[in-house]
Amino acid sequence: MGHFDPTRGFSFVRFSPYGPSDQEINDRIRYLDPDNHYQALHRHWRDRMLLDRDIYRGLYVRHRRTHFGRNSTSSLPIAEPASWTFSRRTQIVTHFSEAGNSWSGVTRERDCIFLGPAGRPDPSPVHLLSTEMMTGRVMPWSPDFLRLSGHLEVSLGQVEWTRYVLSHMSDLLRHVHLYEGIFLSLFDYPHDPILFRAFATNWNYITNTLFLADREMTITIWEIFQLTGLPIFGRPYEEWVPPDADLFGIRSNGQPRYPDSLRQMYDIYYGIAATHPRDGFHPMVSFRNWIRFFMNRVLTESSGNSRHGSFANPADPFGIGRAIVSVDATGSVPDFERLSSRVLDDETILTAFLAWWLCHFAVVSRPTGYIRPGVFVMANALARGIRVSLAIPALATLYRSLREVTTSRDPSASHVAVPFHLINGWLYAYWRDFHGVVMPTDLTRRLPFLAHLAGASVFPPDQIRTHFLFWWRGRAATHTCPRVFVRGLPTSFGEGIFVRDDPLVSRDDWPILMAFMVSFREGFLPHRQDDEIFAEPYCPQRVAWQFGFDQGIPSLSIPLRPPRVSLTSFSEYWLFILRTGTGIGFFVPHPSRIGHVTVQYLQWYRDLVGAHHSLSEGDLRRCPYDDWFVLVGSARPRGGFFHHP
Numbered sequence: 228m229g230h231f232d233p234t235r236g237f238s239f240v241r242f243s244p245y246g247p248s249d250q251e252i253n254d255r256i257r258y259l260d261p262d263n264h265y266q267a268l269h270r271h272w273r274d275r276m277l278l279d280r281d282i283y284r285g286l287y288v289r290h291r292r293t294h295f296g297r298n299s300t301s302s303l304p305i306a307e308p309a310s311w312t313f314s315r316r317t318q319i320v321t322h323f324s325e326a327g328n329s330w331s332g333v334t335r336e337r338d339c340i341f342l343g344p345a346g347r348p349d350p351s352p353v354h355l356l357s358t359e360m361m362t363g364r365v366m367p368w369s370p371d372f373l374r375l376s377g378h379l380e381v382s383l384g385q386v387e388w389t390r391y392v393l394s395h396m397s398d399l400l401r402h403v404h405l406y407e408g409i410f411l412s413l414f415d416y417p418h419d420p421i422l423f424r425a426f427a428t429n430w431n432y433i434t435n436t437l438f439l440a441d442r443e444m445t446i447t448i449w450e451i452f453q454l455t456g457l458p459i460f461g462r463p464y465e466e467w468v469p470p471d472a473d474l475f476g477i478r479s480n481g482q483p484r485y486p487d488s489l490r491q492m493y494d495i496y497y498g499i500a501a502t503h504p505r506d507g508f509h510p511m512v513s514f515r516n517w518i519r520f521f522m523n524r525v526l527t528e529s530s531g532n533s534r535h536g537s538f539a540n541p542a543d544p545f546g547i548g549r550a551i552v553s554v555d556a557t558g559s560v561p562d563f564e565r566l567s568s569r570v571l572d573d574e575t576i577l578t579a580f581l582a583w584w585l586c587h588f589a590v591v592s593r594p595t596g597y598i599r600p601g602v603f604v605m606a607n608a609l610a611r612g613i614r615v616s617l618a619i620p621a622l623a624t625l626y627r628s629l630r631e632v633t634t635s636r637d638p639s640a641s642h643v644a645v646p647f648h649l650i651n652g653w654l655y656a657y658w659r660d661f662h663g664v665v666m667p668t669d670l671t672r673r674l675p676f677l678a679h680l681a682g683a684s685v686f687p688p689d690q691i692r693t694h695f696l697f698w699w700r701g702r703a704a705t706h707t708c709p710r711v712f713v714r715g716l717p718t719s720f721g722e723g724i725f726v727r728d729d730p731l732v733s734r735d736d737w738p739i740l741m742a743f744m745v746s747f748r749e750g751f752l753p754h755r756q757d758d759e760i761f762a763e764p765y766c767p768q769r770v771a772w773q774f775g776f777d778q779g780i781p782s783l784s785i786p787l788r789p790p791r792v793s794l795t796s797f798s799e800y801w802l803f804i805l806r807t808g809t810g811i812g813f814f815v816p817h818p819s820r821i822g823h824v825t826v827q828y829l830q831w832y833r834d835l836v837g838a839h840h841s842l843s844e845g846d847l848r849r850c851p852y853d854d855w856f857v858l859v860g861s862a863r864p865r866g867g868f869f870h871h872p
Contacts, residue, residue, distance in 0.1 A: 252277070280471040283497050286510060287468040287600055288757050295463055295798050311748065311813040312776065314340050319777060319823040320441075334826055340723075340814055341779045342747055342771035353835065355438060356428045356633050368424055369639040376595040378418045378647050379587065382515045383536050384522030387566055389413050390545055392580050394560040396573065397553060403614050405581075407456030407675050410552065412588040413539035414681035416648040417662055423647065426654065427638065432630040434766050442778060442824055442832060443769050446625065446653050449746030450773070451618045453712035454652050456675040457589060459742045460734050461614035463801040464590070465755040466601030468493070488574040489607040492582060495520065496600055512598045514583060521579055525566050541666035541682040550667045552674065574610050581606035590620045591628075591646040592756060601757050619804060623752035625649055626763040652677040656711040676712065710775055713818035715739040723775070723816040730808035744813055745805060747774050749785055753792070753800040760792045762800050775816030778824040780831045 281289070315338075322333045359365035393400070393410060400406040429438045436443040452459050469485065474493070476484045499520055500510035539546065545554045554560060563576060571579075585602045586592075592599070605615055628645045635641035655662055656676055662683040664671070671678045716739060717724055726740050734741045751762035764785060772778040792800075816822075824832075 274472055274476055277470075277472040277475055280475075282471055282475075283493060286497055286500060287493070289470040290467040290757060291473070292467060292469065292604075293463070293465055293755065293794050293798050295802060307809060307811060308343050309811070311343055311744070311811055312340055313343050314338060317779075318826040320826060320829055321823065337777075337823070339777035339779070339823075339825065340816065342768050342774065342776045343782075352433055353431050353438070354433050354633070355431055356638060360428070365635075366637040366639070368428075376593075376642070376644050379412075379416060380514075380596065381415070381536060381538050382518045384518045384525040384566075385514070385583070385587075386413060386537070386539050387525045387561070388518060388522050388580055389584075390539075390560045391563060391566060392577060394545070394554050395563070396577055399577070399610075399612055402612055403461075403609050404456065404458040405609065405617075406553075408589060408617075409584060410544070411455060411675065411677050411681065412584060413544055414541055414666075415538040416651060416677070416680050417683050418647045418651065422654060422658075423645075423650065426650065427629065427632050430629050430633050432626075432633045433764075434769060435626045435629070435764055436766065436769050438836065441829060442772065444657070444773065445766070445770050446622060446649070447746050447767055447770065447773060448618055448622055448752075448765070449743060450653060450656075450712045451622050451625075451649065452742055452746070453714055454649065454656075454675055454677045455589075455618075455621070457617040457621055458614060459616060459618045459745055460738070460805065461616040462605075462608060463753075463798075463805070464605055464615055464617060464620040465797075466599060467604065467755065467757055468600050469604065485604075486574070486607065486611070488572065488578050488610065489603060491571075491575050492578055492603040492607070493600065495579070496598065496603075511594065514587060514596055514598065517579070517583055517598050521567055521569060521571075521576070523568055538682065541670075541678075544670075550670055552670060574607075577610040578603070578607045581609050585617075588648070589617050590624055590754075591644050591649075592624050593642075593644045595644045599756070616805065619752055619801075620754050621646070621649065622765075623754040623761075623763050626752065626765075627754070627761060630763070648677070648680075652680050655680050655683075675714070710773070710818060710821065712773075716743065716815065716818045718818055720817065722820060723814055725812060725814050727812045728807055728809045730810055732808075734807055740815060741807055743774075743815055745807070747771070747776075747813075748804070750804045751785070751800040752804065753797045755797055760794070760797050762792050762797070764788075765804070772822030772824065775818070775820040775822050776814075777822050778828050780825075780828050 316336060317339055318334045319337045319339060320334055356365060360367045389409060389412060393406065397406060400409060426437065430436075431438055431443075434443070434445075436445040448459060451457060473484055474490060478484055496512055496517075499512045499516050503512070503516050542550050545551065545560060547554065547559050563571075582598060582602050585606060586597070586599050590602070609615055624644075625646050628643050631643045632638050632641050632645065635643075662680060664679050665682040665684065666678050726737070726744075728741075728744060747767045749768055750765050752765050753760070753762045766781070766785075767774070769781040770778075771781075
């Protein structure tokens with residue numbers, strides 16, 4: 228069987244190809260030390276026998292977790308400024324318009340507040356599908372380009388499970404700042420292909436910004452937080468499956484490294500994958516089969532009843548005849564025993580639910596419609612009350628999906644998972660002409676902004692009107708585009724409030740202000756999905772006006788092509804983007820403050836876009852659609868540029 232020498236270690240006969248079972252390990256330890264004379268070494272022996280074990284027979288790709296040190300930012304190429312905001316008196320544009328082949332504008336002098344640090348102008352290149360398609364380097368959109376996945380789909384039992392979790396586990400969900408985000412996942416959100424096409428056609432993946440007539444826009448960390456309620460602060464998010472040595476290992480204090488509720492997730496997934504194999508593919512578990520396992524009584528009772536396969540009604544979220552945001556667990560929502568025959572504790576139930584919710588709603592990624600086993604660790608941490616940062620991975624995967632679409636040789640055929648509910652919710656905040664709100668106003672006032680789009684009806688405009696509105700809003704935004712994402716910002720300090728990122732102040736003391744500060748600092752948005760690690764450039768200084776600052780010429784402090792991302796740099800990017808306690812001051816504009824573009828910025832921006840759109844009339848005639856109309860006008864010859872009132 229084996230022999231043991233406490234001075235040299237031990238050896239044992241070879242186990243099965245996938246390693247010893249827990250029972251075999253315990254039996255072997257009892258054999259090696261029947262009298263418990265070497266109890267202090269039992270953990271070491273167990274780890275040795277677990278080292279190469281794979282009890283799940285190759286179903287999961289195993290990885291080690293990332294080590295997040297406390298001071299791992301020394302290699303990042305970004306220097307901290309003395310202040311993140313600064314003021315200067317300069318000329319701003321209050322209105323401009325196009326007349327024939329020339330522009331005219333109205334300017335005035337103003338004490339402006341800029342987002343720093345000031346530096347050399349950003350010479351970043353521009354890469355837009357509109358130009359690539361017009362010049363023939365990229366295939367134009369096809370009429371049936373809806374191969375992109377990511378649109379929310381409903382599975383039988385998911386609404387009942389969501390209602391149960393919201394009503395019976397609300398205290399824990401509020402503690403980890405997920406209640407609102409989970410509540411929003413009850414509903415369907417419209418998907419307008421034409422609107423997305425106009426959006427993607429003018430997205431610059433190099434800077435992760437949307438190009439309009441007079442400025443850039445982008446979806447920011449702050450706006451993801453305001454849109455969905457997903458938390459910015461918390462444990463860094465990553466997806467991986469621990470090896471058996473970690474998953475079943477024992478700490479020095481005798482406690483398991485991971486709880487039983489997490490190990491149950493891998494056991495259940497393994498069982499479902501074995502029961503529902505995918506012919507010719509690696510075994511995967513669909514949302515439908517995952518929910519079916521836990522909500523089996525709902526499925527039995529719903530036979531022939533289609534309402535269990537529908538999203539919740541925004542006017543009656545809990546199905547009790549009232550428009551309310553929360554409900555107590557006193558019988559309005561069925562107990563788990565009425566929904567499932569499984570005997571499971573609350574932590575396991577919530578871990579399983581959050582695993583589905585992360586894949587379905589929060590961090591949308593390929594493969595869509597399937598559970599990613601890598602999310603189990605994060606789902607279990609949330610179920611145990613540990614806060615996790617979700618707004619950053621949600622935005623990172625959104626940026627990555629747009630990068631894959633806009634760099635494809637044939638965007639219509641790119642099989643990319645796009646979080647359409649996040650993109651459409653953000654577009655609705657700035658373009659209100661496409662959807663009709665369904666949810667009652669007293670609910671939308673108490674929820675993140677995405678609630679406005681819950682179950683909304685779509686007004687399908689024709690293609691030209693869609694692109695015209697993109698073009699028109701770019702001009703009209705100069706003076707008629709109020710800020711939308713201002714929930715929670717202080718309103719009693721005149722034009723705004725100056726705050727210092729004091730090392731002695733906790734994030735929990737000023738959560739909204741700290742979240743606002745993190746959102747307007749440039750950096751990289753990291754994400755890890757098993758062995759795929761990437762970091763997307765984040766350039767809020769290019770869209771300072773969305774935060775209420777005035778828009779000057781953006782400076783460049785980070786390389787827009789980050790070096791190859793390793794586990795070490797992945798850790799650095801996370802720690803850098805979430806850093807607080809820097810001692811640096813910053814200004815928080817009043818929610819009503821509108822940021823304007825400066826004369827210098829508009830001249831710089833027109834030169835940037837004009838140089839990019841140096842197309843011949845023949846190029847334009849070869850374009851079989853109207854996407855070019857959005858931006859080509861920016862490249863028209865300069866005439867009388869500005870005049871003073």
